[in-house]
Amino acid sequence: MKQFKLHSFFIALAGAALLASCHKDKVAPTTDKPTAQRAGMYVLNQGGVGHNNSTLTYYDYSSKTLVADQFSAANTAQLGDTGNDLGIYGTKMYIVVNNSNAIYITQAKTAKQIKKITLNQPRSVVFNRNYAFVTSYNGTVSVIDTASLTITKTITVGDDPEQMAISNGKLYVANSGGLLYPNPPTNTLSVIDLNTLTETKKITVQVNPISVAADSYNNIYVLSLGDFNTVPAGLTVVDATTDAVKSKPSVSLGYNVPIYAQGDFIYYPTTTDNISFQIAVYNTKTQTVSATNFITDGTVVTTPYTISGDPSTGEIFIGDAKDYSSNGSVVAFDKTGKKEYSITAGINPGKIVLVNK
Template sequence: MKHLKLKNLLMALVAITALMSCHKDKNDVAPTPTAGIFVLNQGKFGGNNGTLTYYNYADKATTADIYASANGAGLGDTPNDLKVYGSKMYVVVNVSNVVDVIDPKTAKLIKQISFDKKQPRSVAFYKNNAFVTSYDGTVSVIDTATFAITKSITVGRNPEQLVVSNNKLYVANSGGLGATPDNTVSVIDLTSLTVTKTVNVILNPVAISADAYGHVYVISNGDYNTIMPGISIIDNTTDATTSQNTVDVGYGSPFVVNGDFAYYLSGTGKVVVYNTKIQVISSANFITDGTTFKAAYGLNVYSKTGEVFVSDAKDYKSVGTVTAFDKSGKTEYTVTTGITPSNIVFLN
């Protein structure tokens, strides 16, 4: 009898161990992304704790850091930009000086491109090339087939975001690391890959976007003292600035164009809606259900549904959130992310 009880006890222990092992494996193995959103979390500057959160539409499950789960290592220090182009996803990791090329269907690293001491910031695409700005005052041209850096183009000081419009690349030169910020946008011809013009805008340009009507929008932070933040508009035919207006715009807010409307964050955390067709603000706040944020930081719009996604960095040192709003401005759901959630991209 004692032998039978001991045998049963051993069998129970084996079963429990097996169950525990299965549970552990389930948590350690990254899920296979299908349809959902990726959120890039910058972490703390210098903390080497950037992460990539994934939220699955189907089962409403959140993977806190799908990159680490898939690759067994973290993203690095202060990832600054995230974009999907074709079948690949690009992560620009500023302080770690790399650009990671990832398979969005598995979250596994395909290639890591070194930007030794250049401090890469943002990425944009045109045909077979990826263009990456770096704080050393250059735009690197990357062949998207081989991942080789084929050219370096000198632009202004400390370039930030960049956008393609009318077969040209517009680069916002912030000069943000110097005593005096820059106030220019470099225009690069995408055939010759040379700078053809430098356009003056409001001081400290950081975010840039374009619409279907020939307008390039540049959000500037000003000098944080006497020159206020604002938006400059460049004509993509003449490459001349057509207007410069002081507006209530949040620090580093993106300017997201979706059809005839664009969205940006105000200094008070509201989502401002701008009509690109008639060039007027159509709504001082897209959000209609009273939702507020402690530190609205990132923004994107899902074009198929008109949903607007806003990230809240909270206190910039603990986990943040991303909230989805339907096309009427009402909350649908909120996802817990990593520290300082910024860029939001969609996987269909």
């Protein structure tokens, strides 16, 4: 989403070379404006597909130090291949590592491993009422009890499910079909009733849905990559009350399709050439684009790979993958779109989460 971002397999389709790179134990950021109740920021770096070099960067707000791989430091072990998603629920953190077929459950404050769950090509994780839901490329959503840390149910959805979002008592799952190549990808959004934990329907959206976000007005936003040929990437807005498609706003998307909801706004990257990017701001209350570029001070983000934020301050964080093969960065902006600071991340920073004190 899930933030997901340009996912590893689509990077391969786009022909980007993902190579290994070295990290130092601590790297000093430029400047900092820490948030009072936050302990720090985790950044899950995907690394390169097949290079077994995923890392978990940790930036401590108090000491202003950056640990390049907190998972390795806490566990004397490597994360593995293609870390794809990251989430904190209560005192635990869930790290989804796609190509290593692993979900690491750790202590949120230290990243010390509590348990490892093996799952076939897991992709994304969301949480609801003491359950963690994890998509898997075998066409399922696994339901993990967050107390026992065991899989209690497996729900069949569509082909190659990616990101998810929760709204109006339902879980919405993007079925990409991205691995069906050379056959065309699929175009459905599964709807799972969170009371019965069963799929109730599939909604037709634009082809190859990847990233999903929910607003506070019972709307679901789905970014799709298209078929990389004749069908372009696009945005679908779904009414979570009726499960009907409300609109398909005109957008110019590239191969990078992270999406993030905060307050009354949805943030996502746009481009016309896959070279220069802007961060569009979509007003969820008026259902209109309120800004073609959130960044107002001229700061350049080369390759926006993930978008996150801090609702308590209005800050927006953008992970920049740069050239996909060397260390990326995370740039923090205030709510007016002006840069506050940046930190060095690992290769392909794909998910950002904040941990409280």
